[in-house]
Amino acid sequence: MSEVRIGLVGCGGIGGVHARSWAQVEGARIVAAADVDRTRAAATGGTPYADYTAMLDAEALDLVDICTPPKWHAPAAIAALERGRRVLCEKPLARNPDEARAIVAAAEQSGTLLMTAFCHRFHPPIVWLKSLIESGKLGRVVQYRNRFGAKFEGIESVWFSNPDIAGGGVLMDTSVHSVDLFRHLVGEVVGAASATHTFHAHVHGLEDTGTMLLTAEGGAIGVIEASWVTPHSKNIVEVYGEAGAAVVDYNTGTASWCPYGESTWQQTELPDENRFVLELRHVAAVVRGEATPRVTGHDGMRAVEIIHQAYANRL
Numbered sequence: 001m002s003e004v005r006i007g008l009v010g011c012g013g014i015g016g017v018h019a020r021s022w023a024q025v026e027g028a029r030i031v032a033a034a035d036v037d038r039t040r041a042a043a044t045g046g047t048p049y050a051d052y053t054a055m056l057d058a059e060a061l062d063l064v065d066i067c068t069p070p071k072w073h074a075p076a077a078i079a080a081l082e083r084g085r086r087v088l089c090e091k092p093l094a095r096n097p098d099e100a101r102a103i104v105a106a107a108e109q110s111g112t113l114l115m116t117a118f119c120h121r122f123h124p125p126i127v128w129l130k131s132l133i134e135s136g137k138l139g140r141v142v143q144y145r146n147r148f149g150a151k152f153e154g155i156e157s158v159w160f161s162n163p164d165i166a167g168g169g170v171l172m173d174t175s176v177h178s179v180d181l182f183r184h185l186v187g188e189v190v191g192a193a194s195a196t197h198t199f200h201a202h203v204h205g206l207e208d209t210g211t212m213l214l215t216a217e218g219g220a221i222g223v224i225e226a227s228w229v230t231p232h233s234k235n236i237v238e239v240y241g242e243a244g245a246a247v248v249d250y251n252t253g254t255a256s257w258c259p260y261g262e263s264t265w266q267q268t269e270l271p272d273e274n275r276f277v278l279e280l281r282h283v284a285a286v287v288r289g290e291a292t293p294r295v296t297g298h299d300g301m302r303a304v305e306i307i308h309q310a311y312a313n314r315l
């Protein structure tokens with residue numbers, strides 16, 4: 001394959017991030033783009049379409065990159081997979097477990113590649129943390145803590161606060177990354193519970209703040225926090241093991257760890273590389289057959305299933 005030909009579906013906020021990131025991936029190019037707002041599709045430089053099915057029928061594509069709001073992930077992904085097109089789909093893979101399972105089933109039936117865009121797996125400090133855990137230097141992982149928070153200005157007037165489009169609140173939108181990181185770093189989830197609340201006066205039917213409690217095979221326990229109403233927030237991943245601890249701090253861009261028996265935390269120097277570019281470079285390598293997927297459709301489905309399990313076990 002001389003060039004990876006990409007069709008982008010959904011050219012808004014993250015679609016724009018993907019478009020700019022694809023431009024930095026050698027040997028890959030957006031040849032077509034679909035958005036209900038055709039001017040956004042045209043801005044990518046690819047042949048613009050307002051209807052993604054028209055794009056899928058007209059264009060020879062090696063990969064369909066889906067960046068619409070969650071409501072259209074299942075119809076767009078299934079339409080692409082049924083046509084034998086490889087799919088990269090933004091998180092959450094779908095609004096609910098049934099839709100996520102339908103996407104995974106379509107990939108299995110067509111024998112076609114399906115990946116979920118969990119960009120944090122490619123964040124260099126997370127790559128470092130994963131290898132530190134796998135090296136055994138932290139010993140058996142005992143506890144995991146992760147918080148992603150911010151103030152989401154104008155949430156009440158965008159799709160993120162519409163349950164029919166989003167499928168859930170801040171846990172589904174933001175903590176879906178955290179659940180995936182827990183599975184990636186610690187292990188498969190066996191138990192999930194949550195406490196949620198909606199503080200925003202004009203947000204209804206979904207949570208703007210939540211905490212999840214997860215348990216893993218082997219006993220490790222995770223606490224995940226997220227909020228759309230907290231202007232100041234640590235954005236942080238912490239892993240505590242029997243032989244040491246490690247912290248990735250997104251705010252400061254630092255990663256550090258401390259082995260058992262020492263009192264000084266060691267800072268680790270890491271490359272300041274963009275996780276989206278690294279993610280898409282990997283996806284292009286998978287499409288070319290040069291790499292095996294580091295994140296799958298099954299991973300996306302599991303994260304949605306776990307969040308629904310946590311919603312069902314609300315305090």
Ligand SMILES: NC(=O)c1ccc[n+]([C@@H]2O[C@H](COP(=O)([O-])OP(=O)(O)OC[C@H]3O[C@@H](n4cnc5c(N)ncnc54)[C@H](O)[C@@H]3O)[C@@H](O)[C@H]2O)c1
Nearest residue numbers: 010011012013014015034035036067068069070072090091
């Ligand atoms: N990985 C990340 O860090 C990250 C960050 C932000 C958003 N996201 C995810 O990306 C997805 C999109 O979020 P966003 O912030 O870009 O939203 P957005 O509203 O900024 O953009 C969505 C785009 O999709 C288009 N669209 C809507 N319905 C469509 C359809 N049926 N066909 C074609 N285009 C359609 C809209 O016109 C818009 O241009 C969501 O699933 C979100 O959770 C991921």
